[in-house]
Amino acid sequence: MDRRSFLHKSGAMGLALAMGASSCSTGNSIYRKNNNIAGSRHLPRINISPDRIIKETVGLRPYRLSGPRLEVQQLGQKTIVHNYGHGGSGFSLSWGMGQIAATKAATTGEQNIAIMGCGIMGLTTARQLQEMGKSVTIYAKELWPKITSSMATGTWSPAHLICEPDRITPEFKATWEQACSFSFRAYQNLLGLGDMVTWMDHYIIGGSRVPKEAPLLHLAGQLPARVELSKKQHPFRADYVVNQPNMVFNIPLYLQKLTNDFLRFGGKIQIKEFRTLEDVDELPEKCVVNCTGLGAKELFNDEELMPISGQLSFLIPQPEINYRLSTPHGYIIPRKDGLVLGGNAIRNNWNTTPDPKQTELMIAAVNEVVSHMRS
Ligand SMILES: Cc1cc2nc3c(=O)[nH]c(=O)nc-3n(C[C@H](O)[C@H](O)[C@H](O)COP(=O)(O)OP(=O)(O)OC[C@H]3O[C@@H](n4cnc5c(N)ncnc54)[C@H](O)[C@@H]3O)c2cc1C
Numbered sequence: 001m002d003r004r005s006f007l008h009k010s011g012a013m014g015l016a017l018a019m020g021a022s023s024c025s026t027g028n029s030i031y032r033k034n035n036n037i038a039g040s041r042h043l044p045r046i047n048i049s050p051d052r053i054i055k056e057t058v059g060l061r062p063y064r065l066s067g068p069r070l071e072v073q074q075l076g077q078k079t080i081v082h083n084y085g086h087g088g089s090g091f092s093l094s095w096g097m098g099q100i101a102a103t104k105a106a107t108t109g110e111q112n113i114a115i116m117g118c119g120i121m122g123l124t125t126a127r128q129l130q131e132m133g134k135s136v137t138i139y140a141k142e143l144w145p146k147i148t149s150s151m152a153t154g155t156w157s158p159a160h161l162i163c164e165p166d167r168i169t170p171e172f173k174a175t176w177e178q179a180c181s182f183s184f185r186a187y188q189n190l191l192g193l194g195d196m197v198t199w200m201d202h203y204i205i206g207g208s209r210v211p212k213e214a215p216l217l218h219l220a221g222q223l224p225a226r227v228e229l230s231k232k233q234h235p236f237r238a239d240y241v242v243n244q245p246n247m248v249f250n251i252p253l254y255l256q257k258l259t260n261d262f263l264r265f266g267g268k269i270q271i272k273e274f275r276t277l278e279d280v281d282e283l284p285e286k287c288v289v290n291c292t293g294l295g296a297k298e299l300f301n302d303e304e305l306m307p308i309s310g311q312l313s314f315l316i317p318q319p320e321i322n323y324r325l326s327t328p329h330g331y332i333i334p335r336k337d338g339l340v341l342g343g344n345a346i347r348n349n350w351n352t353t354p355d356p357k358q359t360e361l362m363i364a365a366v367n368e369v370v371s372h373m374r375s
Pocket residue numbers: 058059060061062084085086087088089090091092093116117118119120121122139140141142143147148149150151152153154155156157158272273274275291292293294295296299309310311312342
């Protein structure tokens with residue numbers, strides 16, 4: 001099998017991310033009138049080779065077949081508010097899902113609230129409870145950089161690997177839209193704080209002006225419309241390229257800000273592992289928000305929850321790169337902590353050891369379009 005056909009047969013990769021990331025695109029966008037792109041774009045060259053890799057991670061997306069669990073459960077004396085299972089959309093939806101979970105917890109009337117888990121869901125839920133005047137303690141067995149939230153690419157992708165399309169109910173769609181809209185606004189408020197959240201051009205190779213399948217989860221008016229570029233308008237070795245600006249999050253800085261804000265407003269973080277529900281029962285707080293991600297599988301016996309692994313390679317940062325690039329089998333995202341190469345998604349894979357073959361595939365996929373870039 002030659003490399004090209006191997007690449008094509010090797011499962012769900014980068015284009016899925018590109019499609020997911022754009023699922024909030026719309027023809028109604030406020031940016032619609034700005035579609036005219038005149039002339040050729042001179043983009044700095046991406047330098048990608050195995051000897052530039054400084055770190056590799058495999059993160060496990062907490063994926064639930066019917067979507068995130070966001071409900072209240074009574075467990076003896078305790079009220080448990082679940083907020084876990086956000087798959088490949090956890091960062092994007094965090095503020096909105098956190099707001100829904102925080103409101104459910106606040107309506108118990110309890111002043112002291114416990115949060116299980118210190119990932120993006122735990123932190124954003126905790127901050128919003130603090131803003132509601134609650135005293136919050138986070139209990140978690142691990143913190144950054146060991147948790148899934150530290151191993152995300154960090155792009156606006158609110159519908160990526162969020163649930164099985166045939167399980168989307170009208171109720172879920174409504175919750176998703178509410179969370180998507182709330183989160184989008186929250187992220188705009190973080191613009192201008194260094195490079196914590198930035199907007200940048202996203203070139204999608206082999207994409208289409210309109211996503212091929214009408215996305216089931218779709219919210220109008222967020223991302224600018226996709227613009228198809230002629231060969232003269234882009235420097236890549238590719239027949240079909242579209243551009244659609246999108247948001248990128250600086251993950252380490254952002255998690256650090258959330259943690260610092262939480263502590264500054266009187267929050268406490270305690271290292272603690274919950275092995276059984278009895279451990280949860282022993283907490284002093286009567287209301288507990290469960291943000292344990294994949295940890296909820298064993299603890300709450302959730303058969304719907306499974307990992308979808310994603311491998312990332314961090315290459316030496318190239319500060320001059322100011323755009324994202326997605327190919328069907330690998331993508332590149334420039335971050336302060338590295339040029340992030342990713343694009344795979346393997347269902348039910350618990351193995352967190354980086355696989356050199358996956359790295360090779362992703363490097364080959366990106367190099368295929370950037371190795372002969374016009375400058
Ligand atoms: C490769 C990759 C790329 C991604 N890219 C994006 C992206 O571009 N955009 C986007 O929106 N999302 C993305 N995601 C998805 C996002 O990272 C996740 O949805 C999100 O991080 C999940 O956050 P969480 O807080 O639920 O879980 P986690 O970050 O896993 O945090 C769970 C917390 O619970 C604690 N915990 C678990 N079990 C127990 C227990 N038994 N006792 C005590 N504590 C426990 C853990 O220690 C941890 O503190 C990506 C994910 C991966 C892997």
